[in-house]
Amino acid sequence: MIEVERLSKTFAYHTKKEGLLGSIGNLFHRPTLHKQAVSEVSFRIEGGEIVGLLGPNGAGKSTLIKMLSGILYPTSGSARVAGYVPWERALAFRRSIGIVMGQRSQLWPDLPAMDSYLLNQRIYDVEETAFRRVIVELSGLLDVRRLLDIQVRRLSLGERIKLDLIGALLHSPRVVFLDEPTIGLDFAAQKSIRGFIRDYCDRFGATIVLTSHYSTDIEDLCRRVIVTHHGKLLYDGELVRIADRFSFAKIVRFRVRSAAAAVALPFDYALQEKPDGEYWIEARSEHVNEVIRVLLDRLEVEDLRIEHLPLERSIESLYVG
Numbered sequence: 552m553i554e555v556e557r558l559s560k561t562f563a564y565h566t567k568k569e570g571l572l573g574s575i576g577n578l579f580h581r582p583t584l585h586k587q588a589v590s591e592v593s594f595r596i597e598g599g600e601i602v603g604l605l606g607p608n609g610a611g612k613s614t615l616i617k618m619l620s621g622i623l624y625p626t627s628g629s630a631r632v633a634g635y636v637p638w639e640r641a642l643a644f645r646r647s648i649g650i651v652m653g654q655r656s657q658l659w660p661d662l663p664a665m666d667s668y669l670l671n672q673r674i675y676d677v678e679e680t681a682f683r684r685v686i687v688e689l690s691g692l693l694d695v696r697r698l699l700d701i702q703v704r705r706l707s708l709g710e711r712i713k714l715d716l717i718g719a720l721l722h723s724p725r726v727v728f729l730d731e732p733t734i735g736l737d738f739a740a741q742k743s744i745r746g747f748i749r750d751y752c753d754r755f756g757a758t759i760v761l762t763s764h765y766s767t768d769i770e771d772l773c774r775r776v777i778v779t780h781h782g783k784l785l786y787d788g789e790l791v792r793i794a795d796r797f798s799f800a801k802i803v804r805f806r807v808r809s810a811a812a813a814v815a816l817p818f819d820y821a822l823q824e825k826p827d828g829e830y831w832i833e834a835r836s837e838h839v840n841e842v843i844r845v846l847l848d849r850l851e852v853e854d855l856r857i858e859h860l861p862l863e864r865s866i867e868s869l870y871v872g
């Protein structure tokens with residue numbers, strides 16, 4: 552469904568020194584800088600897959616999604632999405648994809664969402680019965696039926712994102728790009744959006760590319776992840792394999808009756824303290840027994856747990872090496 556071959560994007564941009572003198576100087580000389588946001592990235596995604604696109608800030612995720620959804624031209628390389636070259640922006644391509652950017656609404660802020668939907672219905676030529684059916688179905692699933700006729704700018708962030716999702720799916724696209732669809736939402740709203748995405752895929756067999764800085768989104772929805780860093784592809788494979796690669800490390804969490812900060816730990820491990828008074832140590836699996844023995848020996852430990860490394864730390868280890 553998605554084929555990407557050595558896709559690259561380099562942005563050219565100008566800098567300006569501060570103040571009026573900087574502005575005048577810029578009239579005569581504007582230094583041009585280049586930023587390679589995506590560098591020779593290749594992968595394939597089959598129909599019906601939900602793939603997580605991960606990477607730290609500035610890794611090139613949004614740039615990649617913008618190229619695959621036809622918003623940006625690449626500098627080099629090729630891509631096909633649902634059989635089309637995205638940046639040629641054929642109407643049939645636009646009908647095949649949906650895009651949601653959590654940080655930027657695609658609905659008119661001064662109008663109720665329903666008015667934007669009606670406009671999209673015309674643009675995508677969605678037949679009236681199908682249009683009404685999809686709205687009833689999706690607004691029911693997301694529990695936002697009562698919000699369809701309220702000006703978008705009067706809604707909360709979570710409500711607005713749910714309505715944006717419906718807008719992106721009105722024409723029943725086969726490929727959906729979700730760029731941070733749960734950003735800034737509370738846990739309940741994140742959970743309902745995740746449930747909705749899963750449900751939508753099960754029912755319509757859609758292919759989804761999802762970026763999110765929330766590991767729960769990724770763990771809940773994606774079996775496969777593509778990790779980028781400095782524009783390059785760092786990892787493409789099953790999510791569990793990333794966790795497995797770092798199974799050599801464990802987290803020991805505990806609480807104590809009196810302060811623990813001064814305790815000397817074996818193997819030079821550092822003790823970390825959370826604001827709520829819980830302590831934790833990241834240790835190699837083979838050292839865990841000895842660390843626990845020292846803790847129990849020297850401190851009045853109240854509650855102790857051993858956990859796997861959180862997904863964020865495992866993924867971060869991929870970038871840091």
Ligand SMILES: Nc1ncnc2c1ncn2[C@@H]1O[C@H](COP(=O)(O)OP(=O)(O)OP(=O)(O)O)[C@@H](O)[C@H]1O
Pocket residue numbers: 562563564586587588606607608609610611612613614615
């Ligand atoms: N229009 C632009 N002009 C110049 N540089 C840009 C432009 N858009 C993005 N960049 C740069 O390209 C790099 C990749 O940006 P991109 O937005 O794709 O990252 P990202 O992985 O989506 O990051 P985040 O997780 O912070 O959203 C960044 O260093 C960014 O500063």
